[in-house]
Amino acid sequence: MKGSVSLGKVSEIDIKIHWTFLLIFVWVVFIELEQGGTLSSILFNAAFILVIFTCVVLHELGHALMAKRFGVSTKKITLLPIGGVASLEKIPEEPYQEFLVAIAGPLVNVVIALLLFFLVPVQSVLQLPLVEMLEELNELSVSNFLFYLFLANAGLVVFNMIPAFPMDGGRVLRAVLAMYTDRVKATSIAAAIGQFIAMIFLLLGLFVNIFLVFIALFVFIGAYGENKMVQHTALLKGHKVREAMLTNITRLHPEDSMQKVRDLLLSGTEKDFVVSANGKALGILSHENILNNSGKKNALVRDFMDTEFKTISSQAPLKDVLRLVESGKSHFYPVTSPDGMLEGAIDMTNLNEFIVLQSHLEF
Numbered sequence: 001m002k003g004s005v006s007l008g009k010v011s012e013i014d015i016k017i018h019w020t021f022l023l024i025f026v027w028v029v030f031i032e033l034e035q036g037g038t039l040s041s042i043l044f045n046a047a048f049i050l051v052i053f054t055c056v057v058l059h060e061l062g063h064a065l066m067a068k069r070f071g072v073s074t075k076k077i078t079l080l081p082i083g084g085v086a087s088l089e090k091i092p093e094e095p096y097q098e099f100l101v102a103i104a105g106p107l108v109n110v111v112i113a114l115l116l117f118f119l120v121p122v123q124s125v126l127q128l129p130l131v132e133m134l135e136e137l138n139e140l141s142v143s144n145f146l147f148y149l150f151l152a153n154a155g156l157v158v159f160n161m162i163p164a165f166p167m168d169g170g171r172v173l174r175a176v177l178a179m180y181t182d183r184v185k186a187t188s189i190a191a192a193i194g195q196f197i198a199m200i201f202l203l204l205g206l207f208v209n210i211f212l213v214f215i216a217l218f219v220f221i222g223a224y225g226e227n228k229m230v231q232h233t234a235l236l237k238g239h240k241v242r243e244a245m246l247t248n249i250t251r252l253h254p255e256d257s258m259q260k261v262r263d264l265l266l267s268g269t270e271k272d273f274v275v276s277a278n279g280k281a282l283g284i285l286s287h288e289n290i291l292n293n294s295g296k297k298n299a300l301v302r303d304f305m306d307t308e309f310k311t312i313s314s315q316a317p318l319k320d321v322l323r324l325v326e327s328g329k330s331h332f333y334p335v336t337s338p339d340g341m342l343e344g345a346i347d348m349t350n351l352n353e354f355i356v357l358q359s360h361l362e363f
């Protein structure tokens, strides 16, 4: 996510904080001043937020380190005002693995809450008559700080376990469903429940707490996107790259002029090109690259082609292309035969076309 600052690394995972996180502190100061707070009450609350978000980082590390046990790495953990996001390289497809990865986060908060439960006299506070309890809890003391921290961790467990896919509880639900039915069906059920709960969040958010509106959007869009992704991957299953690749591509030569490329761009529908010689791919010239250098008509293709590119084998599973595109490095890949000769190319438009054709076959 753009606008994040790195706080350091834990177990090779970048811990980042998004600038919007600062809004929470602005909000705390605002609320405190409005309620006649003092400098110490502001500091108390600000420190509390820092500690809570440390618990959120530990929660995300719970997911990440469990995922690591199953060979899934995590690029980064980003802290946003609505919580943390661990960017896992992928979600384990094995239901019991997804179950363990999803539950590991909330379990971290269960452990913290249990520790605090024994550390602070939670029960003795809760047993006080209401008026006395509120009075006691108004003090800015260390024990109250820990008591609130206990409540917050308990709250994090309850909130995260709401079965609103793709929140943790929703992932647990999908994993459990996937143990009894197939993953595609399990995902569409979990996503429908997730979107239903998101609507409730949205309504509550409008009247109770504005943060819930953002969470509602996150859940709604997340459920939609991930459901679609799972359905698509299922349609690609069992198919190879060669079945969907573009074979009718224009092969540029390194010595071709940029003027020629410009003409090709205008006269046809191809946007990205493979540069090759003697049947081997040497580079790619992306649409963006061509536009950026369209003024240099006498320059040669070899001056601008990108030589740091990935190719994909025509024998590779088609869903690998989806993974490559999702990794965000490029959207266009030359396709090679097992002996390394250029056979064609594949991009997302191509893949989408294949998905549409497949879905027409299915229904």
Ligand SMILES: [Zn+2]
Pocket (backbone or CB within 6 Å): 059, 060, 063, 105, 106, 160, 168
């Ligand atoms: Zn979580």
